[in-house]
Amino acid sequence: MRLLLTHIRRTPLLWLLVFVPVVLVVEAMAPHAATLLFALSVLAIVPLAALLSHSTESVAAKTGDAVGGLLNATLGNLTELLIAIAALRAGQYTLVKASVAGAIVANSLFMLGASFLVGGLAHHVQEYNRATARLQAGLLLLASIALLIPSALGEVDGAGSISQPLSVGLSLLLIATYGLGLWFSLRTHREFFGSAGHGEAEAAPWPVGLAAATLAGVTVLVALVSEVFVESVQQAAIELGMTPAFVGFVVVALVGGAAEMAAALSGARKNRLDLSVGIALGSAAQIALFVAPVLVLLSHVLGPAPMDLRFWPGAVVMVLLATFTAASVTTSGRSAWFVGVLLLMVYATFAWTLYLLPPRVP
Numbered sequence: 001m002r003l004l005l006t007h008i009r010r011t012p013l014l015w016l017l018v019f020v021p022v023v024l025v026v027e028a029m030a031p032h033a034a035t036l037l038f039a040l041s042v043l044a045i046v047p048l049a050a051l052l053s054h055s056t057e058s059v060a061a062k063t064g065d066a067v068g069g070l071l072n073a074t075l076g077n078l079t080e081l082l083i084a085i086a087a088l089r090a091g092q093y094t095l096v097k098a099s100v101a102g103a104i105v106a107n108s109l110f111m112l113g114a115s116f117l118v119g120g121l122a123h124h125v126q127e128y129n130r131a132t133a134r135l136q137a138g139l140l141l142l143a144s145i146a147l148l149i150p151s152a153l154g155e156v157d158g159a160g161s162i163s164q165p166l167s168v169g170l171s172l173l174l175i176a177t178y179g180l181g182l183w184f185s186l187r188t189h190r191e192f193f194g195s196a197g198h199g200e201a202e203a204a205p206w207p208v209g210l211a212a213a214t215l216a217g218v219t220v221l222v223a224l225v226s227e228v229f230v231e232s233v234q235q236a237a238i239e240l241g242m243t244p245a246f247v248g249f250v251v252v253a254l255v256g257g258a259a260e261m262a263a264a265l266s267g268a269r270k271n272r273l274d275l276s277v278g279i280a281l282g283s284a285a286q287i288a289l290f291v292a293p294v295l296v297l298l299s300h301v302l303g304p305a306p307m308d309l310r311f312w313p314g315a316v317v318m319v320l321l322a323t324f325t326a327a328s329v330t331t332s333g334r335s336a337w338f339v340g341v342l343l344l345m346v347y348a349t350f351a352w353t354l355y356l357l358p359p360r361v362p
Helices: 002-010 012-029 034-063 065-089 093-122 130-153 160-188 208-240 244-256 258-269 273-302 313-329 337-356
Strands: none
Touching: 002 012, 002 208, 012 034, 012 208, 034 208, 034 244, 034 258, 065 093, 065 208, 065 244, 065 273, 093 130, 093 244, 093 258, 093 273, 093 313, 093 337, 130 160, 130 273, 130 313, 160 273, 208 244, 244 258, 244 337, 258 273, 273 313, 313 337
16 A cells, blocks of 8 residues: 555656545536536546556566556456446437447557557657457457448348347357457467567566555546546537537547556557557457447346447448558557557547537437
């Protein structure tokens, strides 16, 4: 505990943790102050993300970058899953689908691009294991095809009756594929997915017990703050002039993935690009093959009506383009800062388009 308190005292960014109790108190006293709660919840999530990042790095120092990347992606996506479940209960399927598609695109373009940019500015050229990137890109391509099929059939007359059973079946296939992918990369062929380089070791990693306890505690706090965020974001978006598509695709995706982004950028800066690539593409694949299918299945229990995998055409196109872009720039296993700029420009194109012209949601 002393190590944790010392780290908080020496890191100015973590002083923002004061906003965690503040946002919970304000939510209890003024639940209708949507814009204020939205701003406070974002300020609270940022230091929680930084703390989660340091904890995960400490665990990764013991487990290796491959498992560390998977761990960070899983914990980061837990936050996004909790946000989506809250929206699912409220029947806000537009927000759920937009946040899922937005998280896939944000992780494979924004997070990966920002990691390449930050790492490239600190190190002239960086290397990473391209086998890991190829596997995650392949999983993303499969998920994109699974999203494309029900969305395309939705435009065909008479195909609406098979939308639900098709979505349930595809969800089960995607979850099974994700499990097999983990078995392949972590068990049967794990020798192909090691780090390409050692990078800079963590100067003083926390003991595993402290790191694990901090991970658990921070995850709970992020879940509580995320509830406030979901309840306030829609009304705050109206007051701030943002469209629902932009909120779900950009705002919710970036805020929900703040923890993963902090860890990915920290890893890139320390020349541990394998960790960054594992977090970015691994998180995108996990959302597409696990989080989205789980939400479809949970909607039969928690939602007012079953949700399907039909996304609006614009979202499917962006997911496909993001997948192909990430796959094309990660084939060499080497990166420099300008590669990150290219990825960020593609993401900025999508975000600006949605801000000006939100897509039609089925």
